[in-house]
Amino acid sequence: AQSVAQPEDQVNVAEGNPLTVKCTYSVSGNPYLFWYVQYPNRGLQFLLKYITGDNLVKGSYGFEAEFNKSQTSFHLKKPSALVSDSALYFCAVRDINSGAGSYQLTFGKGTKLSVIP
Amino acid sequence: DVKVTQSSRYLVKRTGEKVFLECVQDMDHENMFWYRQDPGLGLRLIYFSYDVKMKEKGDIPEGYSVSREKKERFSLILESASTNQTSMYLCASSLSRPQHFGDGTRLSIL
Numbered sequence: 018a019q020s021v022a023q024p025e026d027q028v029n030v031a032e033g034n035p036l037t038v039k040c041t042y043s044v045s046g047n048p049y050l051f052w053y054v055q056y057p058n059r060g061l062q063f064l065l066k067y068i069t070g071d072n073l074v075k076g077s078y079g080f081e082a083e084f085n086k087s088q089t090s091f092h093l094k095k096p097s098a099l100v101s102d103s104a105l106y107f108c109a110v111r112d113i114n115s116g117a118g119s120y121q122l123t124f125g126k127g128t129k130l131s132v133i134p
Numbered sequence: 135d136v137k138v139t140q141s142s143r144y145l146v147k148r149t150g151e152k153v154f155l156e157c158v159q160d161m162d163h164e165n166m167f168w169y170r171q172d173p174g175l176g177l178r179l180i181y182f183s184y185d186v187k188m189k190e191k192g193d194i195p196e197g198y199s200v201s202r203e204k205k206e207r208f209s210l211i212l213e214s215a216s217t218n219q220t221s222m223y224l225c226a227s228s229l230s231r232p233q234h235f236g237d238g239t240r241l242s243i244l
Contacts (some may be wrong), residue, residue: 051232060138060224060235090184107176121167122233126176
């Protein structure tokens with residue numbers, strides 16, 4: 018079985034400061050990892066993914082994420098936060114060895130990011 | 135860009151009614167998904183489909199059914215709506231990865 022944990026329900030950061038939203042995962046094999054963002058009353062928007070290769074993945078809107086296999090983590094980062102980054106962030110995982118219906122993802126419970134002006 | 139369209143943004147229904155939520159995607163994706171989103175619980179998979187007329191139960195299928203008669207359309211059906219089905223419902227589609235989401239339907243059951 019695969020699972021994702023987002024240990025922080027809410028993260029507050031001052032505008033201009035670096036931000037980190039944490040994610041840890043559990044899969045039996047190698048993971049595919051994703052970050053999504055959700056703005057109020059909207060669906061989820063894809064930010065970035067890790068499939069294989071470089072452990073530092075760059076995505077949309079200046080976000081990046083670092084894959085750490087030994088710590089089973091995939092933290093989302095941005096060097097300088099904007100007020101417009103305030104939203105709900107979801108980490109998701111898929112085991113690459115999962116079988117039929119294998120494109121289903123397991124999502125974390127979400128982290129609300131608030132960037133304070 | 136992939137477009138996933140959910141027919142209603144907001145819907146209010148009464149207990150016992152049969153409710154249909156419709157989702158259409160325009161990219162010929164084989165995989166489609168229905169989730170419900172509740173505060174503190176994140177996204178939970180209700181049903182998914184990897185081909186026309188094919189469906190698989192997700193984590194919380196009870197009280198729901200689905201229909202996929204055409205590749206582009208995936209319908210979620212609440213057979214007899216109950217108040218505990220008040221939630222935000224999200225549809226997604228994918229070819230492989232990642233999944234693309236619609237804007238959601240906020241459903242209230244009174």
